[in-house]
Amino acid sequence: MKGVIFDWAGTTVDYGCFAPVQVFMEVFKQRGVEITFEEARAPMGLLKIDHVRAICEMDRVKAEWKTVHGKAPTEQDVVALYEDFEPMLFRILDNYADPLPHVQTTMEALREKQIAIGSTSGYTEEMMNVVAREASNKGYQPDAIVTSTEVPAGRPYPWMCYMNAMKLNVFPMKHMVKVGDTVSDMKEGVHAGMWTVGTILGSSTLGLSQEDVNTMDESLLKEKMASARDTLYEAGADFVIDDISALPELIDQINTHLQEEVSTHV
Template structure:
């Protein structure tokens, strides 16, 4: 018998790359365009590196890259400053805002999985690296396609984004759930994993559709069996390296994982 008070009561999802926008493509293109305009071209892999952080922080992390810092110094004859972060971030915003409406489609399995989680009695929260202004486009677009969490918290609301835990704590407050051991955070980036760990909740990485995998839906489907195994294994290792408690291949595996966590919690309770 599992004590109801010792069960997982809430899942807090990330958005792009986890529940919508397979491959987390919208922000990648916006950052690449903004840096290109500055004469500082970044690769897709570089652009994805800090994914999951608040978008201004994302720009700063790209400027910190040794190659990009050197390129900046060569082009401008000085080291970059916070003014440069602000300028490049400002350039990325309209590029991102212009395309967000086209990246609201739920990732396959999301709508059905969320319905199953709700049948299990769980509440659905969400955190993001997007601003409230950006989510004012994404959230209604996703809702029109069948996905609407019970709670949404953006970095603007808490004053700090990932890897800080405050967005998760605000979700817990809004939804009336506690303790952290009864909450699961699920996301597609290393920043998501660290956010969950810093909040003291169960932290789960999801591979398929993730920015860490970095493939579109068609590219993922086209992988050979060997390629899929190798690519997924590399992402799994990175998630675990960031501290993930569990890593699953796709979101549809989450209900069974939560049952597993509940059994683990029950076993710990009876020790």
């Protein structure tokens, strides 16, 4: 393994990926349409205007919008919702850039293995500038950052991963790992031809705050974690780990597999 490409919110910062969820719910509410926590989360990881578009295409949301506005949401409505979303998100983003537990120690372990660290995000370049600055102040700074607005299309397309590979000067893609917390992260990694690893604790897929995780009944938490694990595997993950502290050891396992593969072909 030569490189790891991490997602941001829900994987390395913003435990539970709460910043965008709250704003998505609010912008729809302002137009008289209530969306649920689950509906706001479902498309997480996409470029944010694509995320708005995906919510508008949900059958229940579309029907509710039609009831309130007399017709289904149009592309013009999508753009208007996004235009409200962006400034609202900018106002709170710097409060949602705290690194998740184990981030710093995991990055140190990867660098000791001489593994380059890249990153992708559904945030725009301008949004990422805010998050990356705050995260850097708190001890997390990857070697490369690529956002959805710097490539022809965001997730689930692989372009952000390819641009990371170029910036990090790493090849082939099977010698890189994509780590993320959403369905679209898994698809991005699969489409890029990378080993793909899902994380559960702190993830948008699990959708729980750190306080929820710490106080929840253990059997209920295990049930929710098992459901999140299944979701990420169904989206194409090669492996799913509880949190990124397990990543360095997992990379050792992948290296063993790659070495065996080379031996087999010699």
